[in-house]
Amino acid sequence: MASPEIEALTQALSRLPGLGPRSARRAVLHLLKKREAALGPLRAALEAVDERLATCRTCGNVDTADPCSICADPRRDARSLCVVEEVADLWALDRSRLFPGRFHVLGGRLSALEGVRPEDLSIDRLVARLEDGGVDEVVLAMNATLEGQTTAHYLAERIERFPVRITQLAHGLPVGGELDYLDEGTLAQALRARRPVG
Amino acid sequence: MASPEIEALTQALSRLPGLGPRSARRAVLHLLKKREAALGPLRAALEAVDERLATCRTCGNVDTADPCSICADPRRDARSLCVVEEVADLWALDRSRLFPGRFHVLGGRLSALEGVRPEDLSIDRLVARLEDGGVDEVVLAMNATLEGQTTAHYLAERIERFPVRITQLAHGLPVGGELDYLDEGTLAQALRARRPVG
Numbered sequence: 001m002a003s004p005e006i007e008a009l010t011q012a013l014s015r016l017p018g019l020g021p022r023s024a025r026r027a028v029l030h031l032l033k034k035r036e037a038a039l040g041p042l043r044a045a046l047e048a049v050d051e052r053l054a055t056c057r058t059c060g061n062v063d064t065a066d067p068c069s070i071c072a073d074p075r076r077d078a079r080s081l082c083v084v085e086e087v088a089d090l091w092a093l094d095r096s097r098l099f100p101g102r103f104h105v106l107g108g109r110l111s112a113l114e115g116v117r118p119e120d121l122s123i124d125r126l127v128a129r130l131e132d133g134g135v136d137e138v139v140l141a142m143n144a145t146l147e148g149q150t151t152a153h154y155l156a157e158r159i160e161r162f163p164v165r166i167t168q169l170a171h172g173l174p175v176g177g178e179l180d181y182l183d184e185g186t187l188a189q190a191l192r193a194r195r196p197v198g
Numbered sequence: 199m200a201s202p203e204i205e206a207l208t209q210a211l212s213r214l215p216g217l218g219p220r221s222a223r224r225a226v227l228h229l230l231k232k233r234e235a236a237l238g239p240l241r242a243a244l245e246a247v248d249e250r251l252a253t254c255r256t257c258g259n260v261d262t263a264d265p266c267s268i269c270a271d272p273r274r275d276a277r278s279l280c281v282v283e284e285v286a287d288l289w290a291l292d293r294s295r296l297f298p299g300r301f302h303v304l305g306g307r308l309s310a311l312e313g314v315r316p317e318d319l320s321i322d323r324l325v326a327r328l329e330d331g332g333v334d335e336v337v338l339a340m341n342a343t344l345e346g347q348t349t350a351h352y353l354a355e356r357i358e359r360f361p362v363r364i365t366q367l368a369h370g371l372p373v374g375g376e377l378d379y380l381d382e383g384t385l386a387q388a389l390r391a392r393r394p395v396g
Contacts, residue, residue: 003262005251008246012240012243016228017224022379026216027214027215029285030215035248040248042207042210042244045209046229046240046241049226049229088227180224
């Protein structure tokens with residue numbers, strides 16, 4: 001048998017999405033063969049992330065600074081707020097460079113099946129941000145899934161009392177599609193054609 | 199864009215076999231979401247492997263001790279030596295618990311295409327082990343690939359002057375198959391029916 005250290009590393013890697021026990025073992029062997037070129041950099045990168053990264057208390061983004069670089073960027077339009085389910089969605093939209101405003105990460109989506117209730121998401125923080133004022137438009141950029149759209153509906157109701165334009169991403173999202181997997185063209189179309197709720 | 203730390207971690211992960219840029223990003227997000235349950239253990243496991251593991255100077259296995267636990271195990275039959283291409287193959291055979299002897303890891307296979315020559319493999323160390331005596335049988339457990347079989351032929355010629363029985367894994371290996379991907383039953387059949395070379 002391989003040593004306990006190797007077994008532990010194989011286990012830790014096999015729990016990553018996309019890796020099973022066998023591919024994790026392959027990955028471990030690769031790391032052992034390329035200690036300087038692969039194991040060292042991965043270890044250093046993990047340490048850096050573990051030690052330096054924090055969750056932005058304003059928007060929920062993960063960054064080295066709190067507030068994060070997006071919240072702190074004066075060139076970003078603070079009047080426009082894009083609400084997304086996950087940090088991955090924020091990154092997907094940010095990579096497309098199509099949205100000039102700021103973000104709000106919910107940390108998930110409402111789900112009866114998984115028992116995710118409104119109080120499990122950062123909805124109160126979103127409401128607080130709107131109460132602080134200065135926001136003209138809220139873009140509800142949920143995934144085009146049943147749960148994403150349910151969440152968008154719920155959010156629209158929760159914030160309809162604020163004097164803000166509430167929009168959602170336009171058609172262009174394929175049904176059942178998730179933001180992080182879309183090509184930039186589709187994202188651009190969806191963002192450009194965003195429309196008021198209700 | 200995500201922070202440089204996250205980009206670095208994504209890059210380091212995407213270089214692992216089986217992970218591409220997108221699945222690496224998914225993995226990073228998973229790690230960020232589960233810092234206690236996933237990132238911490240993975241970091242600790244990498245550190246332990248990086249700091250404690252060494253290559254056994256006798257057989258080429260990777261372990262916490264040198265000589266490794268297999269070479270140091272008195273219950274292992276030192277008269278029987280199984281030569282494999284990679285550490286992964288050693289682990290595959292060892293997991294099957296079918297081979298009671300010791301191992302010798304070549305560190306690859308002869309390959310004109312990849313420019314791997316005999317002096318790039320630990321063949322001299324194998325010859326030295328045979329010169330030390332005490333070995334009755336050498337099992338050439340190369341992969342059933344063209345390069346694996348070429349390597350086996352070359353090895354058989356290099357060590358034919360020693361008074362040892364030279365065997366190779368029997369039919370049972372599918373053509374083109376690699377040891378680490380075989381089921382235990384096939385491995386068992388191949389090992390049980392091993393036959394003399396030439």
